Amino acid sequence: MEDRRQEILDAAVDLADEMGLEAVSMRAVAQRTGVTPMALYSHVGSKAELLDGMVGRLLAQLRLPESAGAAMPGGPGPAPDAPGPDWRERLRTLGHSARTLVHRHPWASALLFSRPAVAPDAVRVVDQINAMLRDAGVPSPEVPRLERLVGTVILGFAASEAGGRFGAAEPGCPVDWDAEFEADLDDVLRLVEMTASGKATTSMPGSR
Amino acid sequence: MEDRRQEILDAAVDLADEMGLEAVSMRAVAQRTGVTPMALYSHVGSKAELLDGMVGRLLAQLRLPESAGAAMPGGPGPAPDAPGPDWRERLRTLGHSARTLVHRHPWASALLFSRPAVAPDAVRVVDQINAMLRDAGVPSPEVPRLERLVGTVILGFAASEAGGRFGAAEPGCPVDWDAEFEADLDDVLRLVEMTASGKATTSMPGSR
DNA sequence: ACCTGAACACCGTTCAAGT
DNA sequence: ACCTGAACACCGTTCAAGT
Numbered sequence: 546m547e548d549r550r551q552e553i554l555d556a557a558v559d560l561a562d563e564m565g566l567e568a569v570s571m572r573a574v575a576q577r578t579g580v581t582p583m584a585l586y587s588h589v590g591s592k593a594e595l596l597d598g599m600v601g602r603l604l605a606q607l608r609l610p611e612s613a614g615a616a617m618p619g620g621p622g623p624a625p626d627a628p629g630p631d632w633r634e635r636l637r638t639l640g641h642s643a644r645t646l647v648h649r650h651p652w653a654s655a656l657l658f659s660r661p662a663v664a665p666d667a668v669r670v671v672d673q674i675n676a677m678l679r680d681a682g683v684p685s686p687e688v689p690r691l692e693r694l695v696g697t698v699i700l701g702f703a704a705s706e707a708g709g710r711f712g713a714a715e716p717g718c719p720v721d722w723d724a725e726f727e728a729d730l731d732d733v734l735r736l737v738e739m740t741a742s743g744k745a746t747t748s749m750p751g752s753r
Numbered sequence: 754m755e756d757r758r759q760e761i762l763d764a765a766v767d768l769a770d771e772m773g774l775e776a777v778s779m780r781a782v783a784q785r786t787g788v789t790p791m792a793l794y795s796h797v798g799s800k801a802e803l804l805d806g807m808v809g810r811l812l813a814q815l816r817l818p819e820s821a822g823a824a825m826p827g828g829p830g831p832a833p834d835a836p837g838p839d840w841r842e843r844l845r846t847l848g849h850s851a852r853t854l855v856h857r858h859p860w861a862s863a864l865l866f867s868r869p870a871v872a873p874d875a876v877r878v879v880d881q882i883n884a885m886l887r888d889a890g891v892p893s894p895e896v897p898r899l900e901r902l903v904g905t906v907i908l909g910f911a912a913s914e915a916g917g918r919f920g921a922a923e924p925g926c927p928v929d930w931d932a933e934f935e936a937d938l939d940d941v942l943r944l945v946e947m948t949a950s951g952k953a954t955t956s957m958p959g960s961r
Numbered sequence: 962a963c964c965t966g967a968a969c970a971c972c973g974t975t976c977a978a979g980t
Numbered sequence: 981a982c983c984t985g986a987a988c989a990c991c992g993t994t995c996a997a998g999t
Binding site for chain 1: 867913916920928936939940943
């Protein structure tokens with residue numbers, strides 16, 4: 546029964562949302578689940594695994610924009626020319642979803658930097674971005690690098706907001722963070738376009 | 754005597770370098786300084802302040818590229834036309850310094866996201882980047898946003914490397930991270946140039 | 962297979978006391 | 981002003997024992 550594990554993970558996420566990540570102890574999570582601390586170890590192995598599971602839950606619930614030409618009504622046949630949202634719109638949507646997720650769970654931003662994109666929920670996101678970049682016309686050898694760059698900008702912005710790096714800029718000049726994020730997304734899109742159109746000098750020769 | 758404080762901070766930095774950040778406890782730092790745990794509180798106030806002081810020490814030792822037309826030999830008179838390294842070279846140098854610093858102190862990347870750029874050592878870096886962007890011709894209202902974006906890309910890359918987000922990409926296809934960082938810097942430079950030349954639509958209207 | 966209780970080796974921090 | 985020792989309320993995890 547993996548049911549119990551999910552229950553534990555959800556309790557831990559709720560606890561982090563309400564009291565902060567430092568309040569997430571094996572003992573506190575156990576109490577919230579109505580069980581003894583040691584009972585957790587049958588389901589999560591260790592605290593590190595608990596934290597991994599927590600970000601996994603979050604990534605799983607991240608709503609991804611549907612890829613172009615997918616999820617069309619009218620039968621299982623492929624519809625390769627169906628005009629789904631174009632890559633620009635999909636990338637913006639993904640960016641907004643990710644930022645919203647971090648707003649909702651600020652404690653997650655630090656963990657997202659420290660866990661490799663290895664869990665299926667994480668590779669799902671990576672694959673989505675790769676697909677967008679290919680649709681944009683980015684040459685194949687540049688796709689992985691650009692995927693990491695796009696992820697770094699989006700995640701870095703959200704982490705800077707959540708962690709406080711952007712905090713308390715100028716007291717006399719309040720910053721509109723929504724608008725700034727939009728402008729950053731614009732810049733990222735332009736970068737992708739430039740790489741796609743070959744205006745950028747290819748600075749990544751054969752990997753090796 | 755602020756001397757003792759520095760001694761404590763350095764002991765903590767050494768401890769983090771050797772054993773990781775989780776080994777940095779008040780008790781361990783005290784032992785390394787040859788003092789009782791409680792004696793630390795006269796100098797650092799709390800553990801949070803200790804961590805702040807640690808990143809402060811690191812930022813203070815970050816070697817910044819000399820700004821254009823500064824530190825010229827031959828008297829205190831201003832030499833506004835002295836050709837120091839151009840903004841491109843200075844930004845690359847800063848990027849490499851920051852990445853090298855995080856390589857040397859991987860534990861610092863998480864802290865850099867969670868502390869506002871408020872300490873004098875941090876604003877020193879921010880001001881440097883602002884100066885580079887002005888030299889590049891970025892319009893004034895866009896300078897602060899672009900400073901944050903540049904910082905986010907550089908810090909985000911270093912944090913992804915140090916934290917493990919980039920870890921274990923494809924086993925069959927090793928990635929040259931030095932080359933990737935160089936390519937990312939190229940992209941950032943191009944973005945700055947575009948903003949400077951006004952090719953980018955100004956997406957940040959009057960704040961508010 | 963899952964859960965319990967006691968125990969071990971730790972934490973950050975407060976407090977009264979020393980010099 | 982700076983340091984000490986004891987104490988408080990916590991940690992993650994191991995281990996033997998229960999069902």
